[in-house]
Amino acid sequence: MNTTDNTAPGALTSLRALGGQPDSSLAALRRIAAEQARLLRDLLTVPVPQTPARLSVLIPSLLIEYITQLPTHGIAFWARPYWHIRISASDPSARQTFTVLHQFKHIIDHPLRQRLTALGDADWEELADYFAGQALREKASPDPSGWASDTSELQAATPGKGGTKK
Numbered sequence: 001m002n003t004t005d006n007t008a009p010g011a012l013t014s015l016r017a018l019g020g021q022p023d024s025s026l027a028a029l030r031r032i033a034a035e036q037a038r039l040l041r042d043l044l045t046v047p048v049p050q051t052p053a054r055l056s057v058l059i060p061s062l063l064i065e066y067i068t069q070l071p072t073h074g075i076a077f078w079a080r081p082y083w084h085i086r087i088s089a090s091d092p093s094a095r096q097t098f099t100v101l102h103q104f105k106h107i108i109d110h111p112l113r114q115r116l117t118a119l120g121d122a123d124w125e126e127l128a129d130y131f132a133g134q135a136l137r138e139k140a141s142p143d144p145s146g147w148a149s150d151t152s153e154l155q156a157a158t159p160g161k162g163g164t165k166k
């Protein structure tokens with residue numbers, strides 16, 4: 001039975017699989033992040049400004065929304081049946097692209113983060129920035145000074161816990 005969202009079970013699963021044998025060191029996780037970024041670069045195959053749109057196509061379970069009055073650069077959260085990334089509509093396009101990639105790394109890391117409780121929020125933020133920077137390598141990157149400014153923006157609701165209707 002085919003539904004209209006022809007989900008190629010692909011990109012997100014493949015990206016997560018790269019982190020399948022985690023050792024909890026930050027160095028190992030950075031290596032994995034670099035590999036994931038390399039894979040994503042191969043999958044994206046579009047100019048940087050089209051990255052968010054292309055990502056939505058690659059990841060059918062991902063919705064990217066531009067919000068006018070977002071008090072931060074971006075957030076990511078699960079609300080069945082989609083992962084949502086919300087981006088500040090007033091940020092410059094290059095910043096938005098970086099933010100989308102940063103948030104997307106949080107989504108990739110979500111299952112791992114549940115398990116690797118030894119790492120702190122700052123570590124996951126650094127990994128997300130690192131991933132986004134690597135994914136944009138050989139391309140324009142935004143001002144590094146703004147990179148680490150998002151904290152605690154991943155509000156992960158657990159799927160199947162019966163809360164979020166609508």
Ligand SMILES: [Zn+2]
Pocket residue numbers: 102103106124125128150151152153
């Ligand atoms: Zn973050």
